[in-house]
Amino acid sequence: QKEVEQNSGPLSVPEGAIASLNCTYSDRGSQSFFWYRQYSGKSPELIMFIYSNGDKEDGRFTAQLNKASQYVSLLIRDSQPSDSATYLCAVVGGNKLVFGAGTILRVKS
Amino acid sequence: SAVISQKPSRDICQRGTSLTIQCQVDSQVTMMFWYRQQPGQSLTLIATANQGSEATYESGFVIDKFPISRPNLTFSTLTVSNMSPEDSSIYLCSVETDKTYEQYFGPGTRLTVT
Numbered sequence: 001q002k003e004v005e006q007n008s009g010p011l012s013v014p015e016g017a018i019a020s021l022n023c024t025y026s027d028r029g030s031q032s033f034f035w036y037r038q039y040s041g042k043s044p045e046l047i048m049f050i051y052s053n054g055d056k057e058d059g060r061f062t063a064q065l066n067k068a069s070q071y072v073s074l075l076i077r078d079s080q081p082s083d084s085a086t087y088l089c090a091v092v093g094g095n096k097l098v099f100g101a102g103t104i105l106r107v108k109s
Numbered sequence: 110s111a112v113i114s115q116k117p118s119r120d121i122c123q124r125g126t127s128l129t130i131q132c133q134v135d136s137q138v139t140m141m142f143w144y145r146q147q148p149g150q151s152l153t154l155i156a157t158a159n160q161g162s163e164a165t166y167e168s169g170f171v172i173d174k175f176p177i178s179r180p181n182l183t184f185s186t187l188t189v190s191n192m193s194p195e196d197s198s199i200y201l202c203s204v205e206t207d208k209t210y211e212q213y214f215g216p217g218t219r220l221t222v223t
Binding site for chain 2: 032034042043044045046049088092096097099100101102
């Protein structure tokens with residue numbers, strides 16, 4: 001079982017819709033969770049982090065964490081074509097960041 | 110967040126040669142990391158570079174192949190030694206801020222080995 005699992009996609013949503021990206025992790029002791037956005041040919045950019053159960057909102061982004069279910073998600077409201085990218089989930093495990101394989105998001109105008 | 114630069118941004122190298130990649134940060138940071146990202150794949154941690162001590166390598170990566178230097182709190186280098194085509198990849202450095210585990214990445218070095 002992979003430590004951090006994401007659906008590779010692509011996830012296609014129309015412009016203005018909500019994009020929902022999901023991530024599950026295997027280390028029940030993980031306490032810190034991150035979402036990175038990576039445009040094609042670019043390096044990953046940190047967009048959200050969450051440490052506590054529940055929701056954390058930042059602009060159009062909401063991160064959701066459920067430690068009991070070992071599940072973290074990223075919601076993007078009012079999706080724009082500029083949101084089209086690969087979204088990487090990262091979880092702290094063994095004192096290091098462990099990255100999922102990423103979900104490709106395509107926002108269609 | 111810190112401003113991170115890497116040199117070179119890309120290179121094409123011949124089999125059997127070595128390439129040294131530089132990572133420069135605009136502020137002092139304790140933790141620096143080197144990752145590899147192969148085409149269409151996610152990030153794999155190569156090693157953690159701490160100033161004043163030897164780098165800590167992840168399983169599958171050895172110092173003879175990927176020697177790392179960390180002479181001060183703003184600079185690190187990764188050398189890819191005795192390269193083969195399997196080393197073709199994007200190499201990324203990252204830094205951890207004073208907030209634990211939040212990492213920020215440099216622009217990457219795209220390496221092609223022929």
